[in-house]
Amino acid sequence: MLDIINKLKSGVFINKIVAEIGITNAQKLIKKINQAINLIEEKELEEKIRKENNKAAVKQIKNDLKKAGLTVNDLGEVKSKKIIKPKYKITIENEVHTWTGRGRIPQVFKEVKNDLDKYLIK
Numbered sequence: 001m002l003d004i005i006n007k008l009k010s011g012v013f014i015n016k017i018v019a020e021i022g023i024t025n026a027q028k029l030i031k032k033i034n035q036a037i038n039l040i041e042e043k044e045l046e047e048k049i050r051k052e053n054n055k056a057a058v059k060q061i062k063n064d065l066k067k068a069g070l071t072v073n074d075l076g077e078v079k080s081k082k083i084i085k086p087k088y089k090i091t092i093e094n095e096v097h098t099w100t101g102r103g104r105i106p107q108v109f110k111e112v113k114n115d116l117d118k119y120l121i122k
Contacts, residue, residue: 088119 007013018026065071086098090108097108098121105113112119 086121088116089121090119 021029065074084100084102087101088099088109090097090112092108097106099106099109109116109119
């Protein structure tokens with residue numbers, strides 16, 4: 001990519017391209033490049049506005065908490081995703097496989113699905 005950028009900086013290279021593709025195609029290419037630039041600028045502006053709005057929202061929330069005499073800690077603890085312990089365990093060729101009993105049954109347990117109680121973790 002750096003090689004292309006360096007070539008595009010050369011007026012001689014640009015002149016060769018325009019001569020080769022023609023003025024009409026060069027103008028179409030310029031139009032597409034400008035459209036791409038405008039789209040990127042719009043996205044960057046939207047992101048900047050979004051970040052500014054987020055900052056303002058955080059500031060407002062902090063002010064509201066302060067007015068109410070609360071802190072962030074008063075809001076309560078955010079609960080993390082519950083870790084589900086495995087319900088079944090099987091060892092095949094010295095490799096231990098576990099399964100919670102939820103979701104799709106793993107291949108190693110499909111072979112013994114009629115005797116799953118035998119592999120229950122107690």
